[in-house]
Amino acid sequence: MSDPILSIRGLTKIFGGLVAVDAVSFDVRRGEVVGLLGDNGAGKSTLIKCVSGVHRPEEGEIRFDGEPALFASPMDARRAGIETIYQDLALANNLDVGANIFLGREARRRRLGGLIQTLDDKFMLRESRETLDSLQIRFPSLTQPIQTLSGGQRQAVAIARAVYWDAKLMIMDEPTNNLGVPEQMKVLELIRTLRDRNVPVILITHILPDAFAVTDRVIVMHRGRKVAEKATASTTAEELVQYMVGARDDAAA
């Protein structure tokens, strides 16, 4: 088995008197989809925000790609290759697909001997199309503002952006929320595609069918603590629910 891309040891995050994340440890390996399960307030999002540079943990160690990785800001985490896709997607709905994939990192062409630089929309469109094709995503038009796209399609744009910029780890926060059923299927399919491309994914969810559909391993949190870590194939929905509601607890045993 390969070295873990992400390795978390004894991570603790405290807000005032509340221990939001309590000495959590786990690893994520390349090409693996790890489900992070738990009820609302279990500490999933706080844990993930420590990894993606939003929060600074009080205690514990995060190693990413073999290096210590306590990021000062989300931009630093992104530069290191950790892409987090939150529910709001962080897309500009008034711009087209190419502009969104290249948002903040626009490709430019030098003109008049480098005197001026213009946007290279052709290049950005071509690269976007190739990335989308490689992920088997099809849109009728790449040059319309993405507000004409559906929620699932926009989710796909956000994923394609992360893939294009060589994300080494993708964190997705409840990606199937607010989507219709066919769209949910597409997003899950996309997560499988990412795994096939050897991009590890941490999938934050409280929807058990989603976890069973795509994850290799699940980690269950309850009140800030990791209460279970199971291979998806060797557990059942019933068992996971018991962990999620606090009826079972491997760590206490």
Added chain:
Amino acid sequence: MSERAVRAARRVDVAAAGVLTPLQRAGLFLSRVWAWAFLGLMALFFVAAVPLSTGGAVNFLTVRNSQNILVAIVPVLLLGLGQTFVIIAAGIDLSVGWVMSLASVLSALAIRDSYDAGLPLFPAVVLGLLAAVAGAAFVGFVNGVVIAKLKVPAFIVTLGTSFIVRGVAYLMSENTTVIGLPAGVRAYGNDALVYLVGGPGGGIYFLARPELSGAMLRRMDILLPWPVIMTAAVVAWAMFLLHRTRFGRHTFAIGGNMDAAIRAGIPVDRHIVALYMLSAATSGVAGFLSTLRYTAGSAVIGDPLLLSSIAAVIIGGVSMSGGSGAIVGTVIGALIIAVLTTGLVMLNVDAFWQFIVVGTVVIVAVLIDQSRDLIMGRPKGGVRR
């Protein structure tokens, strides 16, 4: 899942896939081109109505009238150009009118005093331009810093600075028109690229104003005065900047989703400062050109143009909620206002009617803008989740 639910889901999926019905396409097309159509129809109306109502004594479709309209749109358009960038980025700049006034006073003082100190005319005029743009850009810098860094709403900040700038402009001009500029300034503000003299003994003259008098002078038409050419250059530059460069793309991104822009690593604060400096700078050019045109600086020149310039931007289809718009729209908007005003005057309609018509057009423009959301079947505000 019931069959009906499956069908509904599939239908949503297809509708959501960016495929529009022909009716939606037609509606969208109309909502985009209505301003062009309106401008064209209005011009046609005046071309026909003006000679009819005056028994052929006055014509709308003349070289002279076309040039009058071009000269008339210069200040409104220049104020509107920078404003277009600001509004696309979901801001507003209410200070442009008084900034134009300040720039007019500053450039008049700079030209007069440097010329009196012995500087030749051309360098003195260039100095006037620099003073106008630099003074204006400084106000824009203050606007931008207070808006971006101190997070005060743009409406409030620019309202405040417009009062401050008004005071400064009056103080600097000592509450009177700045006169005593060298006589040669008049040529920069009123001479043209081409002079047309019709009738016997006429001809076409380039660059230099022909020495004519009497009937010949009355037959002379001035084509493309320098202020119009300079404005055209600023328009071309603004089009390039907004639609072809990273700066423009970031402007749209900030107006579309400020949070996404920040998270994409766009230096949003710095960009906002630059936008308000840009808005002030184009207003500065407007002030400079008015000083050249009247050979005088005036602290009252800009204020009445503020609302017209915002009207031009809105008629041009720039959404007040940010994220969409185009420079060409603002040009059309300014043209619609100028053609309307000129045409109504030629029809001998009371000049105050123009305000009533412009106001109606502004509201209709926004209604058409909003109908686009209706056509696309998404809730107001444009963001569907």
